[in-house]
Amino acid sequence: MADIAPSSEVPVTTNLNAVRDRIDAAATAAGRNPAGITLIAVSKMHDVGRILPTLEAGHRAFGESRVQEAQAKWPELRARFSDIELHLIGPVQTKKAKVAVALFDVIHSVDREKLAAALAREMDKTGRRPACFIQVNTGEEPQKAGVPPAEADRFIALCRERYQLPLMGLMCIPPVTEEPSLHFALLAKIAKRNGLQALSMGMSDDFETAIAFGSSHVRLGTAIFGERPGHFATP
Numbered sequence: 001m002a003d004i005a006p007s008s009e010v011p012v013t014t015n016l017n018a019v020r021d022r023i024d025a026a027a028t029a030a031g032r033n034p035a036g037i038t039l040i041a042v043s044k045m046h047d048v049g050r051i052l053p054t055l056e057a058g059h060r061a062f063g064e065s066r067v068q069e070a071q072a073k074w075p076e077l078r079a080r081f082s083d084i085e086l087h088l089i090g091p092v093q094t095k096k097a098k099v100a101v102a103l104f105d106v107i108h109s110v111d112r113e114k115l116a117a118a119l120a121r122e123m124d125k126t127g128r129r130p131a132c133f134i135q136v137n138t139g140e141e142p143q144k145a146g147v148p149p150a151e152a153d154r155f156i157a158l159c160r161e162r163y164q165l166p167l168m169g170l171m172c173i174p175p176v177t178e179e180p181s182l183h184f185a186l187l188a189k190i191a192k193r194n195g196l197q198a199l200s201m202g203m204s205d206d207f208e209t210a211i212a213f214g215s216s217h218v219r220l221g222t223a224i225f226g227e228r229p230g231h232f233a234t235p
């Protein structure tokens with residue numbers, strides 16, 4: 001495996017170009033078109049000053065884990081770069097559904113009926129319809145968000161039929177101690193049998209494998225921005 005945490009001496013734009021090259025190479029090796037893979041730069045914990053050079057270099061798709069942190073950072077950046085695409089990749093509390101729908105363009109972590117209902121209600125109210133991924137807990141880890149694989153088909157149907165969510169695909173975060181390819185293969189299989197095209201899978205240390213298994217959205221933080229600071233101080 002290549003080093004996943006680039007030195008903080010290296011400009012983030014150099015890291016960004018390097019991961020783009022690796023995505024292109026992994027796609028080509030898998031016989032896929034690199035244009036079919038969205039690179040989400042995961043900027044959680046990093047401040048606006050660290051994010052800005054990537055925007056100036058033309059990057060537009062970003063991921064944040066926490067609604068509140070995103071609220072503190074992104075309005076000012078959106079005012080300067082109108083075509084930013086903001087992805088919510090972390091768990092969403094139901095009471096944050098309203099802010100999530102207002103702030104994000106894509107939500108990767110729909111994983112329970114209460115949240116699906118709250119998102120649908122906000123979408124109907126506001127007319128804003130962020131694309132949604134359903135998070136599947138492929139490793140069935142008790143501490144991790146996501147629907148269990150055995151309940152995925154039923155939950156997908158519920159989100160489509162009862163809540164009419166704009167479903168785009170499935171997302172997973174494999175257990176850190178397991179071979180990720182088994183989880184990527186499982187996610188791809190569930191998506192295929194449900195007619196879902198998009199797969200949000202692959203992080204800094206396993207995105208090339210994820211691409212080989214059909215990932216459409218890789219979520220890379222450390223490989224672009226370096227190690228995360230311990231916390232983000234909400235102003």
Ligand SMILES: *Cc1c(COP(=O)(O)O)cnc(C)c1O
Binds near residue numbers: 173205219220223
């Ligand atoms: C933090 C995070 C990432 C990015 O992880 P890296 O290993 O830094 O690339 C991707 N996906 C989710 C859901 C995350 O919370």
